[in-house]
Amino acid sequence: MLSFALFGGLFALIGVISGDSSNSASEARHMKRILLKPDSTSRGSHTFTHSMNSRLHPPLYHGCYGDITTMEASGASCDIGKLINCGIPGSEMFADMDLRALKPYQTLIKEVGLRHCVDPALIAAIISRLSHGGTVLLDGWDHTGNKFGLMQLDKNIHQPAATWDSKEHLLQAVGILTDRIKAIQKKFPSWSEAQHLKGGLSAFKSGAEAVATLKDIDTDFVNDTMARAKFFKRHGF
Numbered sequence: 001m002l003s004f005a006l007f008g009g010l011f012a013l014i015g016v017i018s019g020d021s022s023n024s025a026s027e028a029r030h031m032k033r034i035l036l037k038p039d040s041t042s043r044g045s046h047t048f049t050h051s052m053n054s055r056l057h058p059p060l061y062h063g064c065y066g067d068i069t070t071m072e073a074s075g076a077s078c079d080i081g082k083l084i085n086c087g088i089p090g091s092e093m094f095a096d097m098d099l100r101a102l103k104p105y106q107t108l109i110k111e112v113g114l115r116h117c118v119d120p121a122l123i124a125a126i127i128s129r130l131s132h133g134g135t136v137l138l139d140g141w142d143h144t145g146n147k148f149g150l151m152q153l154d155k156n157i158h159q160p161a162a163t164w165d166s167k168e169h170l171l172q173a174v175g176i177l178t179d180r181i182k183a184i185q186k187k188f189p190s191w192s193e194a195q196h197l198k199g200g201l202s203a204f205k206s207g208a209e210a211v212a213t214l215k216d217i218d219t220d221f222v223n224d225t226m227a228r229a230k231f232f233k234r235h236g237f
């Protein structure tokens with residue numbers, strides 16, 4: 001609150017110095033809006049506080065596969081039936097809904113990210129997209145009984161290890177993800193870092209054979225997961 005007061009004071013000072021009364025009146029209205037906003041909704045307060053914090057803390061760990069904050073991510077696709085909760089706001093809304101379920105795993109996700117040199121925000125995004133932090137699973141399985149754990153490994157392709165929300169599961173799944181990214185790097189040496197990461201994401205979900213051209217990384221899964229990853233990056237992952 002102290003910085004709010006200083007900020008407000010600075011604005012008032014600028015108003016006085018500029019001597020433009022109509023200007024300072026509109027600035028005062030603007031300040032009032034900014035100052036009132038954090039109390040109007042809890043979400044607004046959280047976002048504002050966080051953006052102030054992130055400027056005070058050192059940059060977060062990005063891992064070995066590029067800086068996701070600089071990569072394009074258009075969010076969930078806006079097809080028929082999903083016209084309201086789509087695009088970047090849609091992805092962020094879903095990521096926000098999963099934030100509480102993901103928090104207990106934050107330390108574990110960071111540890112596994114560090115071990116495999118993968119951005120923890122990307123791991124959080126995959127967990128959010130595929131299992132909503134485990135909240136939609138039944139004893140760790142999806143409704144079809146084929147996919148297991150926070151990162152939803154298909155039992156027909158992999159042998160899911162240990163319990164559904166264990167460190168072993170995350171280590172196994174993130175290991176598979178990095179294997180896929182490396183396979184895409186090898187298969188498409190001319191692709192950019194972002195394309196390799198997006199290709200690896202697609203291959204994690206659908207297998208490396210499923211990625212043949214750049215069209216194959218232009219999917220709802222990739223666009224949505226990348227947008228969620230940016231959200232989780234801004235929320236401490």
Ligand SMILES: *[C@@H]1O[C@H](CO)[C@@H](O)[C@H](O)[C@H]1NC(C)=O
Nearest residue numbers: 072073074077218219220223
């Ligand atoms: C994915 O995002 C790209 C832009 O980054 C966009 O051109 C494309 O239409 C999106 N694909 C889907 C399936 O939403």
